[in-house]
Amino acid sequence: MSLLCSTVNWILLTLLTLIVCTILYKRVHRPQQRSSHTGPVPATVPSDVRDEVSEVEGVIPVAICAAQERVGATMATINSVRRNTDASLFFYIITLQDAVQHVKDYIENSALKDIKYKIVEFNPMTLKGKVRPDSTRPELLHPLNFVRFYLPLLVNRHKRVIYLDDDVIVQGDIQDLYQTRLEPGHAAAFASDCELPSTHEMVRSIGMQTTYMGFLDYRKQEVRDLGINPNDCSFNPGVFVADVEEWRRQKITKQLEKWMQQNFRDNLYSSAMAGGVATPPMLIVFYRKYTALQPLWHVRHLGWSPNTHYPEKFLEEAHLLHWNGRFKPWDYPSVHRELWQKWYIPDPTGKFLLVRPNR
Secondary structure (H helix, E strand, O other): OHHHHHHHHHHHHHHHHHHHHHHHHHHHOOOOOOOOOOOOOOOEEOOEOOOOOOOOOOEEEEEEEOOHHHHHHHHHHHHHHHHOOOOEEEEEEEEOHHHHHHHHHHHHOOOOOOOOEEEEEEOHHHHOOOOOOOOOOHHHHOHHHHHHHHHHHHOOOOOEEEEEOOOEEEOOOHHHHHOOOOOOOOOEEEEEOOOOHHHHHHHHHOOOOOEHHHOOOOOOHHHHOOOOOOOOEOEEEEEEEEEHHHHHHOOHHHHHHHHHHHHHHHOOOOOOOOOOOOHHHHHHHOOOOOEEOOHHHOEOOOOOOOOOOOOHHHHHHOOEEEOOOOOOOOOOOOOOHHHHHOOOOOOOOOOOOOOOOOO
């Protein structure tokens, strides 16, 4: 009997020990809450995005790139977005390995330290065999110019996302842009190059391209076989709203990669043409398959000429300003710098400096 009691006691003690160990293990390895994550979690895309933020009611995800030499521009864009809305925001800041620490230090030691964000490291090897070297405009071949192609892999826990280039300033409430109603079957909304009459005269004066003729080489049979009217209006992919689920359903990324690979083989378009090699795949894949943004949500070409200015009243009414082109507002010469500089936050690390004329 004594032996039986001892055996029972030993079994009970063993079970109790196992229960205690199980409880302790679960507490130590409890998964973190992702929806409230603040701060950077470096990752590599497109195959490995870790700790993605869960879809949260009312949170607006904004994706933006941060090149090492333009980190200050990215911070100005972020600052303009957050200062003009009461909405809850989450920023996906996509960069290369050399800028990860710089981005983190810039945010954590400036007025942006309270934003919710995640740093995502983009792997340039993703573009191997897809981008042909071209010395005409090397800046257009920067790996981050192609990040927009892989958007659903960066924000796959969200149904919708806003993509912004780093040379824009948002003057309106980003909620209005986010709530753009996309037409059925459309994976994205862009601004048409022909839908802002106030800019037509200026665009013509600086020779800016507004049709497919300026982006695709119609001397190539492969381009002519697309059946795209060369006089149809183009669009600018520097600002857009994307339906992530529809993008994935239509396999947009695979379509874009197909045209990158074909251009790599056949040189269908080059950096010598408008938009370089990053814009034409978007124009082809989304031809007549996108929703048009309200024109004031993408007032562009501010960086196309250092001598051409928009009317002041028109710029005040614009919800978003885009300095696309060579003449950036943090550099010199450039136009309408004051509209950009009011949102600029000096780099606490001292690496990013404005270029201004000597007085």
